[in-house]
Amino acid sequence: MFAAFPRFAVFRRLTQTAAFIVLTFGAAVCSLPFSAQAADQTPSSSQAKKNDADEPTSTEKAPPRRRVVLKAPLATLRKPADASPTPNAAPFSAPELNATAAPLDDARSDATDVVPTPPDAIDAASRTLFGREIADYRLQNGSGRYVFEEELGELLILESAWLETVEDAPEPELDALRSDLAERLRAEFGPGFETLSTERYLFVHNVSDAYVDWCARLFEKVADAFEKYAVKSKLPTTERVEPMVVVIFATQRQFFEYAARETPSPDKLAAYYNMRTNRVALYDLSGAESSRAVVADEDAEPERRRRAFQETKEFLSRPNAAFNVATIVHEASHQVAFNRGLFLRSGPLPFWAVEGLALTFETPNGRASQGGWNFTGSFPKNERQLVAFRRYASTTRQRDPLRSLVAAQNIGDARDDVEGFYAASWALFYYLYKRRPNELAAYLRETAAKPAFVAYPAADRIADFEKHFGDDWEKLTENLLRFVRRL
Numbered sequence: 001m002f003a004a005f006p007r008f009a010v011f012r013r014l015t016q017t018a019a020f021i022v023l024t025f026g027a028a029v030c031s032l033p034f035s036a037q038a039a040d041q042t043p044s045s046s047q048a049k050k051n052d053a054d055e056p057t058s059t060e061k062a063p064p065r066r067r068v069v070l071k072a073p074l075a076t077l078r079k080p081a082d083a084s085p086t087p088n089a090a091p092f093s094a095p096e097l098n099a100t101a102a103p104l105d106d107a108r109s110d111a112t113d114v115v116p117t118p119p120d121a122i123d124a125a126s127r128t129l130f131g132r133e134i135a136d137y138r139l140q141n142g143s144g145r146y147v148f149e150e151e152l153g154e155l156l157i158l159e160s161a162w163l164e165t166v167e168d169a170p171e172p173e174l175d176a177l178r179s180d181l182a183e184r185l186r187a188e189f190g191p192g193f194e195t196l197s198t199e200r201y202l203f204v205h206n207v208s209d210a211y212v213d214w215c216a217r218l219f220e221k222v223a224d225a226f227e228k229y230a231v232k233s234k235l236p237t238t239e240r241v242e243p244m245v246v247v248i249f250a251t252q253r254q255f256f257e258y259a260a261r262e263t264p265s266p267d268k269l270a271a272y273y274n275m276r277t278n279r280v281a282l283y284d285l286s287g288a289e290s291s292r293a294v295v296a297d298e299d300a301e302p303e304r305r306r307r308a309f310q311e312t313k314e315f316l317s318r319p320n321a322a323f324n325v326a327t328i329v330h331e332a333s334h335q336v337a338f339n340r341g342l343f344l345r346s347g348p349l350p351f352w353a354v355e356g357l358a359l360t361f362e363t364p365n366g367r368a369s370q371g372g373w374n375f376t377g378s379f380p381k382n383e384r385q386l387v388a389f390r391r392y393a394s395t396t397r398q399r400d401p402l403r404s405l406v407a408a409q410n411i412g413d414a415r416d417d418v419e420g421f422y423a424a425s426w427a428l429f430y431y432l433y434k435r436r437p438n439e440l441a442a443y444l445r446e447t448a449a450k451p452a453f454v455a456y457p458a459a460d461r462i463a464d465f466e467k468h469f470g471d472d473w474e475k476l477t478e479n480l481l482r483f484v485r486r487l
């Protein structure tokens, strides 16, 4: 099953709608393994510090800000193979994903011209980049690489040989940074797109004011919830200075156009988070666009607003609303967890925990029937995942399902039951969150401390898990099943 979607780090099948919610590196997979080099080097800065698994919670400062001057514009430095037909492709290597890499051409759909192909998010002519140093793997002999997060969020691996200088840069003035980034996004997306800046986010969109406002409130609510949850659960977090970018398209078709550049099956997506670009992309699930076109006249602005507001309200009262809200919250929680340092975009990931957390977050609560989502200090059970897990637990042919889950590098290890794999990720995460929160926090602290791009083989995944939860998998399975029975 998963062979049809070869380049996804993880994905999940949704029974009802046949839509997919995805956490993806997009097309950013190259064939050059980075792991051997990384393993031999001591990372110089931000990666080296977080190593004490028993430290109490604290928020780390954001990685150091740098000004990088390249010897030539990035677009000309990237190898032809990396420049690729996919505009956003970077010379990127995630060893865990290489095994499932497919030719970039497979990612192209028969896209029409609804959304003109935007230029690279990073100005192709610019040689000067600002952002955060993620890891410095440059070698004395002039080889090696520099892992850098550009201030709009894209994760770049820069060859040492491309670099003219790397210098400290002062922390940005936030208002200026936001308006600068917003301008870049408007230039990238072109006419018809506007930006909305909120406390932690930058939305670029062509939807109604009502819909983007509603999304913005939801995203901020998820970020608030993450903050509270992290403090309460003593999880490691990192300060985030630059806004997180969210792209919202008016129509599903425009969304597919955009997603087709990054994923091979955009038509199966409802929303996704791309770990390389750091963006969540989605579309107006309320379907309000149709009437927007009817009332597009400038003079009709009040009418348009009234109608858009009305439609957002109607959207939330539809039977499927809770599901659509969960979809957005799921991706928003991926994004915030990565941006607050609980998981590292450049790091080896505990796949089950990445998905387990998002599936725990997405659970509708508040007035679920109206698509409400709130965090009131703890998460309710995820009914949909509970049903799927019960089915999985009684039908799986995996001999030692929990151990296999923890050892999994990505969704490719789900074999023929992707849905069951996701449900098990939720069940394990939810059980540990409820019953063994301190050990879970210590485990996550440990995985968050891995240096960028080191290999994380199955044996190490198991060892890290057993260090915190013991090696009696049978007992753990028993306890988990008992916990689930009582939910």
Ligand SMILES: [Zn+2]
Pocket: 012, 021, 022, 023, 330, 334, 355, 358
């Ligand atoms: Zn996910």
